[in-house]
Structure formats: structure tokens, C-alpha cells
Amino acid sequence: MLFPQWSLLGNETGGRNVWIVKPGTNSKSNGIECMSPLAGTLQHCDRMPNRLVQKYVERPLLLFSGRKFDIRQWVLVRSVEPLKVFLFSECYLRLCNGMYDLGDLRDRERHISSWQVNKQIRLHG
Structure with a gap:
């Protein structure tokens, strides 16, 4: 190919x-x-x-009957050579308010899992 x-x-x-x-x-x-x-x-x-x-x-992988999500993990890279990476012990999940629909790109609640976009907690779908 x-x-x-x-x-x-x-x-x-x-x-x-x-x-x-x-x-x-x-x-x-x-x-x-x-x-x-x-x-x-x-x-x-x-x-x-x-x-x-x-x-x-x-x-994307979907949760809860079709909601898009992001997994956020904090990482600290101390050096590249030699590689030294530290992972924070906890991570968190962000969900989109709207049901994922590639046919509707204008509805940000279907595609962006940011708190600023989804803070109204108006779940639909």
C-alpha cells in the first residue's frame, strides 16, 4: 500500500x-x-x-448507548534520553452529552467532551 x-x-x-x-x-x-x-x-x-x-x-468506541468519551491521564516526561516517564495514579473519563452522530458535525455536544461544552448537563439522545 x-x-x-x-x-x-x-x-x-x-x-x-x-x-x-x-x-x-x-x-x-x-x-x-x-x-x-x-x-x-x-x-x-x-x-x-x-x-x-x-x-x-x-x-470511536462508544459508551452508554452511543456516547463518545475521552480518557484523560496525566503524564510527566522527565527526560527523553534516557526515557523517564511518570504516570499519575488516577485518570478520569469525560463523556459527551449528545449521542454520537457523524451526520451532525455542528452539534458540539455529540463530538466534544470538554467540560466547557457539556457543563449544562442537558443529556439528550
Whole structure:
């Protein structure tokens, strides 16, 4: 295979080629958007500088009848050579308020598990 991540672009799996765009500074979830396709995402970033773009996981593991989640784990890297890494003994889970639906990229409660987005605790789905 010439491009091993071809399926991540949504080409083989029938996905939508979704990308997540975040402001390059601490935004507390303001300005985070899910966008598709890549060409439109890059045009958006040309108009709005200082953006971080990363591939969105289109087929995530889901909990509680279809809610997306993140597991947050604190890690301290003391050195790279030799590698010294310390893991905090506890981690935490963040859930999205809305049921995951790749067909609705505008509803941030379906895709972003940030406290700032989901603090209203308005569970739906």
C-alpha cells in the first residue's frame, strides 16, 4: 500500500473525512469545530490563522448507548534520553452529552467532551 493511512481519510470505510479544528491558544473549547472535507478545512484555516488541525476519529468506541468519551491521564516526561516517564495514579473519563452522530458535525455536544461544552448537563439522545 502506498499510503497506509488511506482508510483514515474516509475513502475505504465510507467515512466523511472529518477533521477537528482548534484555536492555537487556550480557548476553553471556544472555536473548536468538526469539519469535512480536508480541502474546506484548510480553506477555513487560511481565513482563520493560528489553528491546530487533527484527524477526527470517525469510528470511536462508544459508551452508554452511543456516547463518545475521552480518557484523560496525566503524564510527566522527565527526560527523553534516557526515557523517564511518570504516570499519575488516577485518570478520569469525560463523556459527551449528545449521542454520537457523524451526520451532525455542528452539534458540539455529540463530538466534544470538554467540560466547557457539556457543563449544562442537558443529556439528550
